Amino acid sequence: MTFCEKTWARTAALLDAIHTHPFNAALGEGTLDRDRFAFYLVQDGRYLVAYAKVLATASARATDPADAAFFAQSAHTALVVERGLHAGYLGEFGLTAEQTGQIATSPTCLAYSSYLQAAALSAPLPVLAAAVLPCFWVYQDVGTALLARTSGAADHPYRTWISTYADPGFAASVEQAKAVVDRLAELADPGTRQAMEEAFCRATEYEWMFWDSAWRMESWPTARWLT
Numbered sequence: 001m002t003f004c005e006k007t008w009a010r011t012a013a014l015l016d017a018i019h020t021h022p023f024n025a026a027l028g029e030g031t032l033d034r035d036r037f038a039f040y041l042v043q044d045g046r047y048l049v050a051y052a053k054v055l056a057t058a059s060a061r062a063t064d065p066a067d068a069a070f071f072a073q074s075a076h077t078a079l080v081v082e083r084g085l086h087a088g089y090l091g092e093f094g095l096t097a098e099q100t101g102q103i104a105t106s107p108t109c110l111a112y113s114s115y116l117q118a119a120a121l122s123a124p125l126p127v128l129a130a131a132v133l134p135c136f137w138v139y140q141d142v143g144t145a146l147l148a149r150t151s152g153a154a155d156h157p158y159r160t161w162i163s164t165y166a167d168p169g170f171a172a173s174v175e176q177a178k179a180v181v182d183r184l185a186e187l188a189d190p191g192t193r194q195a196m197e198e199a200f201c202r203a204t205e206y207e208w209m210f211w212d213s214a215w216r217m218e219s220w221p222t223a224r225w226l227t
């Protein structure tokens with residue numbers, strides 16, 4: 001079994017919890033309320049800007065030029081998605097930059113972004129590569145599952161979002177990311193391999209938490225004491 005196959009199998013129950021989470025169930029049904037989706041998009045826009053910088057750092061740190069090119073390309077795509085998809089939906093919802101600016105970055109969004117940024121600066125490159133993989137893989141998995149459920153509906157409010165992650169081009173980038181991680185895992189010593197597995201699992205936990213925090217429209221419990 002490859003590193004990716006083994007680690008994906010280890011997260012099976014967590015992945016199932018992601019697929020059946022009320023946020024994703026409602027997203028697939030098209031019944032997710034706009035406030036929750038807009039909240040998600042605002043958080044995700046901030047997450048993707050941080051994520052793109054993490055990928056750019058992975059590119060800078062990669063020793064293999066092909067890996068460096070892959071991470072740089074992915075950083076670019078993440079920013080293009082952020083600017084297109086997010087700005088498109090928020091514009092459609094009539095939300096101005098001033099309004100979205102008033103939404104605080106949630107504790108979970110900050111935690112996930114900070115975790116990846118810390119890995120970018122201080123984890124061994126194979127561990128960093130494993131930490132950024134669930135972002136690709138989980139979204140592709142969720143996107144394709146949702147597309148299968150929505151293809152019957154003529155008019156679906158979240159079809160553009162779903163199509164982005166169910167896109168064959170995105171699936172190809174997921175395969176590339178898995179290939180990079182599998183190759184780095186094969187070359188890694190057992191301790192590094194263990195740290196890669198922990199990073200993959202932790203990032204997948206954050207993926208579940210990200211959906212859950214959007215569903216709850218998570219805020220800071222301490223906000224009331226600051227003006």
Ligand SMILES: Cc1ncc(CO)c(N)n1
Pocket residue numbers: 044047048134135136139207210
């Ligand atoms: C939280 C999160 N994970 C993964 C992706 C995929 O890009 C995303 N947009 N947001």
Ligand SMILES: Cc1ncsc1CCO
Pocket residue numbers: 073074075077078079081135136170173
């Ligand atoms: C992981 C990821 N998420 C949005 S874009 C991107 C890079 C894939 O090309």
